[in-house]
Amino acid sequence: MRNSSEERKIFEEQGFYVGRGLFSADEVAAMREHFMDLRAEGPKPGDMGGDKKKGENDPLNKYARMINMHNWDEKSKSWQADERFTKLASKLVGDNVLLCQTMLYFKPPGARGQGLHQDNQYIRKEPIIAAWLALDDCDAANGQMIMVPGSHKHGILPVKPADLSKSFTSGESVIPEGLKEVGVDMKAGDVLFFGGFIIHGSYPNTTTDRFRRTFIVHYYAEHTRELPVDEKTMMSKLAAVVA
Template identity: 30%
Template sequence: MTKIVSAEDRRFFEENGYVVLRHWVSAEDAQQINQEFHKLWMDLIREGTIVQEEDRPLESVFPRLRDYHFTRPEIAGLILSDDMFAAAEALLGEPALAISTSYYFKGPGTRGLPAHQDNYSVGAAPKTTCSLWTCLSASQPRNGGLYVVPGSHKLGLLEPEPIEESEAEYGEKLSLPEGYEKLPLETNPGDVVALHGNLVHGSYANVTKNRFRQAHVTHFTGTSAERVALNHHALLDRSGSKVRRRLNVRPKAGNPTLKKAVWSGVGGSKPWEGSQDVE
């Protein structure tokens, strides 16, 4: 039976820009998702797609794995389930289209992802996105857990600033608006954090010695979307059929004053592209 997002969860999401759906994914499915991505990771190691880098030996061996739902049916069946579409559709208020997927190992020593908004890079317009971040191993601030800035989705899209790459973080970041604060989240395997496309959020560095923080995120938009910057020619509906939308050539939701940022990671469609991550 497909799960149902409660009216209380929807109200919380609308007010705060995020909601944690506890135990949305079964423990068995969470374990199976990890297993399938570990199989994929071994294949990528064997074929030489993943190569260790001297300056970041562990982080480079465990990169983000992007958009393998296109080429691995066993992965697509788990991460694009009816329950995941049901959550996205309840929070978007309309039928959903899956845009892109990413798996994170977040190994020990992996840097944090600075404060950002997902739709700044995804570029769904004229509305926005809903990202479903599935916890696949216990997640707290020390091992690289998520933080959110409640209510920041009401500010619209903000322009980030490039930052100097360091041992703690990389990419671009948003300064927190006055009156807004970070809220650390703690989640367990099977919990799903739903994130409004304009919500400011990020993740902490993993400062542990031996704990991974495994997670998977799928970015959704509604069928009313007219333009999308990512995978605009290969969006997927609930049945698994491909749906096309126009390419958003101004991917910051049509705002010409904001510059383009692109994604990074090992991907099933465009590996090792760009510098900006989204989580």
Template identity: 30%
Template sequence: MTTIHKQVNDACLPAREDVEFFDKNGYWVSPVIFSEEELAAIKDHQDRIYRGEFETGRAPVCNWLEGVDNPRALRKTDNSHWSDSVLRGVATDPTIGAIAGMLMHADTIRLWHDQLLYKPGRGPGRETANVGWHQDFSYWQCAKEPTLVTAWVAFTDVDLSNGCMQMVPRSHQWGLLKMSDFFEQNMEKQQADMDIPENEQFTTKPIIMKAGQVSFHHALTIHGSGANTTEEARRSMAVHLMTGETRYKQGTRGDGHFNAGFMKGRDGELFDGPEFPVLYGASANK
């Protein structure tokens, strides 16, 4: 059985100029972190989740199931790390945690939750699917401040042909906009209706990556992705992370998020405990 990393790979950590790039633009792409052997095991365990084979006996949230759900649909499974040790190894990877800590200037990084993602290829009987423009924080307003970052792990090579992510540079500096819709297919209309700040421009940067690389983006960075026009599925995991200073804010639209339920009404308190394992910091891997 393949074991995902237990120690930080220093060769993958960002340099000072990389951190400055993230500060300015709201995203950064790492070197390759996961090997071909590891990725093969990860994809095998991803398929087990879709077959309803949960190693731990605990089901994830909102899982797509083979033989039940639409095979043409974009698959989004929350908290696959509850169900499978290999996928948990991805979601709690110490190198990802260390990078997030450096980019966010944080002493501690905890897991917010993971999303296992599968964008079907264009094969017979399959639709192509966009991911609409959105800011992750629009769905996470049970957090008091946008002290969160996403690490998007590519399980396959990604470019424009199979729907790579596209970032809007500097958009993390625009505040929270009223424009987010993960499932919106008309991205041109979204852009046209977007109320961006004066003296700013909506420009996009395609994030072309090799399998095993990880892109990082701030919770306020606008991003989305186009259709997968290839024959093969685009596979990935979005590892959503938060700094150790992230606090619960009760009474927002974010109270419907399952993470809010773990706080049991503890308004203003830090998100902590076993539901939010530490990837980076003094208590990591304990």
């Protein structure tokens, strides 16, 4: 096992850190079952899904992304506070962490991914840190996470429209020249930690039979500050910027 200064060095250098095997097979199986049951109950507050016009042809209409489940689901409320997330997140960010949001991506076979972005293009507080728990094994075929190492050293970057045939969200980040995308293979139970400035996202799930489910918690560092308003770097202003 690495000590905390090695973990932090890796996080600061590449912009992310993968904690391997932090959750057991039984724990992730219980989470998968719980969230599939919740999804089967019907719509939940804040669902973000597919293209309604496409009906059953867009799998995200049936498996919309859930957000802020901790507000109405006791298990999510308890899982987001798990010390395997909070202790490592605190070490990596160098401060105590406070809950920002919870999310659950189902990413069923055939689903689109999410255009590459910086979380700070959505959440205008810095620093923040995400803990992304793989509930299934993830690889290129089922739409693993894509990271752009080193992009976190470029500050907040401009946004542009995403390719909606590949992304269920409408914006993506401009990627600084010379930086390369890397896919992160993960096993169910691994946790990917990443900060608000690193460019990341995912491509479609091209399999016919494998979900790529993930439970994601974003935390604020206690010393977090507001990022200044700057329309060209804000996803919420994208329509205005491109209009």
